[in-house]
Amino acid sequence: MNIKKLGALLAALVVAAGIGSASATPLVGRDITRNAVAANDASAVYLWDQDLGITWLRNANINGTANWTTQNNFAQSLVTGAGANAISDWRLPTVTDSGTPGCNYSNAGGTDCGYNVDTSGSEMAHLYYVTLGNLAYCPAGDVTCAGGPQVGFGLTNVGDFLNMQSTIYWSGTEYAPNTGSAWGFSTVNGTQGDGDKDNGFYAMAVRPGDVLAAQVPEPESMLLALTALAGLVLVRRRRAVGALAL
Secondary structure, eight states: GGGGGGGGGHHHHHHTTTTTOOOOSSEEEEEEETTTOOTTTTOOEEEEEETTTTEESSSSSSSSSSSSSHHHHHHOOOOSSOOGGGGGBBOOBBOOOOOSOOOOOEEESSSSSEESGGGGGGGHHIIIISSOBBOOOOOOTTTSSSTOOOTTTTOOOOOBSOOOOOOOEEEEEEEETTTTTEEEEEETEEEEEEETTTSBOOOOOOOEEEEGGGGOOOHHHHHHHHHHHHHHHHHHHHHHHHHHHO
């Protein structure tokens, strides 16, 4: 299924989905400048996805709409943070082309293309369906989609992300049967498919691992740690002197 065919349906589907505000906070927000950990911290710029072992850039609209090559290059050249805390290994989310090469379409789910896709092979699908708990236009298991549209489908929950769009997002994975196309995911109705690389779609940035794992503490944090350590040493020395006096 060519995902670019969904473009004409975007406006109507957005209205039908009834997009609302976030009702859950499934990811942990991380503020790199203060090493804060707070799910609702508005200053957090990274979101740690424990299920997938990856970090999402909290801003889900990093470069507006652009063709696949532009978005792919932008993500790969993106640098966040500064100095010792600079992060430069960003990329677009990936898709695993399972089954026969190309789109193995299904309304019911479990394949790599269509609605209710196999979330183990798609970072965007896992985020949309599992982490954020959004629903597809077609109910899972409904082969003919006779029961669709299901109530509440679409991007009804964005969690702690900022600027997440109800639209089509590029993945960083080319479409094997036609290298002029690449995989994409529609947050409008939960569809995964392929689109011509010349299409102007949105993009999200992601990187492997937790950004805080190798971060250098800020001077204020280091000062607090050294002060606490000095206090601990002083207490131990006083206890040692007291023991000798006995």
